[in-house]
Structures are given as C-alpha cells and as structure tokens.
Amino acid sequence: xxxxxxxxxxxxxxxxxxxxxxxxxxxxxxxxxxxxxxxxxxxxxxxxxxxxxxxxxxxxxxxxxxxxxxxxxxxxxxxxxxxxxxxxxxxxxxxxxxxxxxxxxxxxxxxxxxxxxxxxxxxxxxxxxxxxxxxxxxxxxxxxxxxxxxx
Amino acid sequence: xxxxxxxxxxxxxxxxxxxxxxxxxxxxxxxxxxxxxxxxxxxxxxxxxxxxxxxxxxxxxxxxxxxxxxxxxxxxxxxxxxxxxxxxxxxxxxxxxxxxxxxxx
Numbered sequence: 001x002x003x004x005x006x007x008x009x010x011x012x013x014x015x016x017x018x019x020x021x022x023x024x025x026x027x028x029x030x031x032x033x034x035x036x037x038x039x040x041x042x043x044x045x046x047x048x049x050x051x052x053x054x055x056x057x058x059x060x061x062x063x064x065x066x067x068x069x070x071x072x073x074x075x076x077x078x079x080x081x082x083x084x085x086x087x088x089x090x091x092x093x094x095x096x097x098x099x100x101x102x103x104x105x106x107x108x109x110x111x112x113x114x115x116x117x118x119x120x121x122x123x124x125x126x127x128x129x130x131x132x133x134x135x136x137x138x139x140x141x142x143x144x145x146x147x148x149x150x151x
Numbered sequence: 152x153x154x155x156x157x158x159x160x161x162x163x164x165x166x167x168x169x170x171x172x173x174x175x176x177x178x179x180x181x182x183x184x185x186x187x188x189x190x191x192x193x194x195x196x197x198x199x200x201x202x203x204x205x206x207x208x209x210x211x212x213x214x215x216x217x218x219x220x221x222x223x224x225x226x227x228x229x230x231x232x233x234x235x236x237x238x239x240x241x242x243x244x245x246x247x248x249x250x251x252x253x254x255x256x
Contacts (some may be wrong), residue, residue: 014185016174023172024205028212033219035227042229042252043211046236046245050183050207053244054200055183069191072199075166079203083241087206090167094202142225 016047054078166209174201214239227251 021044025035035043055070057078062070072095079087115122179197183189214235219227229252236242236249 002159014182016182017178020172021208024170024208025212027170027172028166028209029216029227032225033216034225035215035229037230038252039215039227039229039232042249043208044234045246045248046211046242047204047208049208049244049248050204051179051182051200052186054203055186055189058196058200059188067202070189071193071197075196075199075203084203084207086164086210087203090164090206091202095195095199 014048016044018044019046053082057082164206164209164213166213167206170209174204176201179204189207198249211242211245 022040025040025043029035054075058070058074061074061077061081062068065074067074072091076088076091078084079091117125176197179201180192181222183197183200184193211232215227218231218234218238219225222231224231229249233249233253235243
C-alpha cells in the first residue's frame, strides 16, 4: 500500500511533470505507437512508486553505513538490491562522465596550478602585489587600515 | 526490434540512448523527501535517481510495446502494461498499481 501521498494527482507537487513523461515516452516509442490515457496514468503511478522504493532502499543502505546523506553509491547499491542490475552500467557511465566534466572545470578554475609557477614564485608575486598596493595607498594618502587589505 | 537477452557487450536497455529529455532534479528531490524517513541527499543523488527512473521508463515502455505488438495493437493499453508487469520480476512492485486499471481498455 502506498503511503506516499494520494495517487491520482491530488498533490501535484508529489507527482511528476506529465509533459516530461510524455516526451520521454515519445522518444522511446516508434512513431505509430501511443499509450492510452489510462495506461499513461498507470505508468506515471509506477514511476512515482519506483522513486519512493528506490529512495527507501537507498536510505536504508545509507543508514546501515551510519551515513546521514544518501550518496550516489547508496543509490547504485539499492538498484542492485532491488533487482535493477541492468541499470547500473548506465548509471556508472553517467557518473564517470560527470566526473570528467567536473575535473575539467576544476582545472580551468585553478589558475594557480595552471600558472606553471612554483609556490616560491607565486609567493614572490604576491609580495610584489602587496608592495605595489601599499605604495599606491601611501601616494593617495587614504587612511585605510592595513589589515583590511589582505583578502 | 531485436531481442538480445543478456548481451554483455552492448549496454542493456537500448532505448536509453534515445532519451534526451530529463526529469527536473529539484522535483525528484522533493518527491524523495516527501517521505519523512528520507533525510539529506547529496547533490548528485536526485540526478542519478532521475536517470534510473528514465531507465525504468524505457524498460517498462519497451516491454509493454512488445505485448501490444503481439496483440496487433497500435495503442498500448493498461492490459498490455499489466501483462508486461506480470512477466518481469523486477516490476513486481507495480502489480498492485496496474491492477487498478484492469478493466480499462
């Protein structure tokens, strides 16, 4: 018995966007096939149940590991436990692609590593910048507290 | 449509590659946390759950389609869904849901 809010669209927040479901269905089906309205409704209900079941299992696995946050690893284990072994290779592929993208972003953002300079040289540059900035301040004779300059 | 069972080389669930639309992860997260037992989820988790859902949808739709084809029907009706569900163990949790639509054509 489902305890996760009334099925049949009583709570639109606790449902899935119908348009998204319909779009995905149409991407899967060959052009000449469609679902009847009732079959589509049944499908959506099954989807929601799937999510709740996967969430509960993932949660149980996380709790067994004394973890408070459900990670993607917990979800993968849950999929295995629930008999959706076939899904796992797809998910793992996704995650490794995601990691590649994240790594790329980190590389772009880490300008210090990318500058190709050693730590010593970077420190030198930093000191130069401070010196230059202090000089500018003295010239402008702005009474600014030095402590606030170091960001 | 080819029916290759347990093909180790290709990824299972062929139609997954065709799916370009994705569920909004915020909505997935909301659904997950509508259950009070569910606590915090990592940022990537609703995304992964969403993709798993897409796989589920692919699988169930593919199998219902096969049933409908066997009946020579272009419209996939609840009865086809019911049969697909009963034929696959991993869909057992759907049985009580689709049963409700039994008499509907």
